[in-house]
Amino acid sequence: MNENEIRDLTRRVVYPPTPDITIIPTRPRSTVRQLAPIAIIVFLLLLGLLVVEPVRAAIVDILRIGGIEIHVGETDLSQATPTFVLVGETTLKEAQAAVNFTLKYPEALGLPDVVYQQDKLVVMRWHEPDIALYQFNGEGFYKETPNIEWTEVDGSTIAAWIATPHLLWFDSGDEQEQQQVYLVEGNVLIWEEPFKTYRLETRLSREETIALAESLVEVK
Amino acid sequence: MELVERARAGDNDAFNQLIDEHREAVFRLAYLMLRNAEDAEDIAQETFLRAYRHLEKFDIQRDFRPWILSIAANLCRNEKRGLGRYWNAIWRFAGEQMGEQRSVEGDVIQQHDVQCLLDAVRELRHHEQEIIYLRYFLDLDVKSAAEVLNVQPGTVKSRLHRALKQLELEMNQHE
Structure with missing residues (x-):
């Protein structure tokens, strides 16, 4: 099947009529939707029954934000290396010259204490408080975590918040390279913008971390 | 981009024109991703609401359509990921029982x-x-x-x- 044949088929799909859109902040909920809380409670009770079953799938979901694939499910932390050693220490100027996106930093923190750059990844570190901001273009980062919360940055950008110890590894695509799995104990916020993924690791609360994420400014 | 600039300046007619130009694409993407017309309508509504609130952040050098579709795609992914997915599964089940379900297949x-x-x-x-x-x-x-x-x-x-x-x-x- 070639592209023209696919396009020909897609033109024959009949969609429901496109609804009128009006910008009204709140919409009345339908009767069925008003029953949502009851349905959710019933469902959670059923879910609880499932959870206590002795056998359940190790990974229950695979999600993606920008260049990070997140496996949500049973996580064996014992296999992880506790320390993630950053390499490629450099300057902000050199890091900016090496990547094809504009570097940003949380204005409230000021410029970073240390900068690392490897390929399309730039990591900014602050020592006090202990914070690391990863920004990169591309893919290859993986996380495995028992749970994840969804939140927003700037009120519209979907972001993932992970506040439990979890695993992190990087797949360069080189099958010969041994894959090292690291333990992450800090709280992590992940979000994306066009051509860039952000990963902000802190010891702060979710609200404080989001406030930092929302304060990003370009490095001049 | 003139419409975006006018909308940014507070011209609601201009924003309504933007909606008219892009609502079909937004709705169809949501419909394809969520496979449910009512959910797609909610997502389309929310997409334009967020675009309206965050119009200042739109890079005027870029095309508007990819930006608005990226908001819609994010909302759809979130809808599929979160508790909403389970809730919708229940809701759809109820809809099917009542013969109200509209799916891509049905349409x-x-x-x-x-x-x-x-x-x-x-x-x-x-x-x-x-x-x-x-x-x-x-x-x-x-x-x-x-x-x-x-x-x-x-x-x-x-x-x-x-x-x-x-x-x-x-x-x-x-x-």
Whole structure:
């Protein structure tokens, strides 16, 4: 099947009529939707029954934000290396010259204490408080975590918040390279913008971390 | 981009024109991703509401359509990921029982090959589905699809290549 044949088929799909859109902040909920809380409670009770079953799938979901694939499910932390050693220490100027996106930093923190750059990844570190901001273009980062919360940055950008110890590894695509799995104990916020993924690791609360994420400014 | 500038200046007519220009694409993308007309309408509504609130952040040098579609795609992914997914499953089940369910299957003309295509696309991985929807169902060019998906155009091309190969395999199985 070639592209023209696919396009020909897609033109024959009949969609429901496109609804009128009006910008009204709140919409009345339908009767069925008003029953949502009851349905959710019933469902959670059923879910609880499932959870206590002795056998359940190790990974229950695979999600993606920008260049990070997140496996949500049973996580064996014992296999992880506790320390993630950053390499490629450099300057902000050199890091900016090496990547094809504009570097940003949380204005409230000021410029970073240390900068690392490897390929399309730039990591900014602050020592006090202990914070690391990863920004990169591309893919290859993986996380495995028992749970994840969804939140927003700037009120519209979907972001993932992970506040439990979890695993992190990087797949360069080189099958010969041994894959090292690291333990992450800090709280992590992940979000994306066009051509860039952000990963902000802190010891702060979710609200404080989001406030930092929302304060990003370009490095001049 | 004149419409965006006028909308930013507080001209609601200009924003309504933007809605009219893009609501079909936004609704259809949401419909394809969520497979439910009411959910798609909610997402379309929310998409334009967020665009309205965050119009100042839109880069005027870029096309508006990829930006608005990226908001819609994010909302759809979130809808599919979160508790909403489970809630919707219950809600859909209830709708089916009441005969209210409207699905893509129910809405397409019963053409075997079109149905085969829709079924086959749904067998693909999520990010492959999205690229097929954007590129072929919504006719976006590679650059615009890359902007919606937040990847490089080269990544779009390689994903398309893989998705098309997989799609062909799936289509053969469905026939």
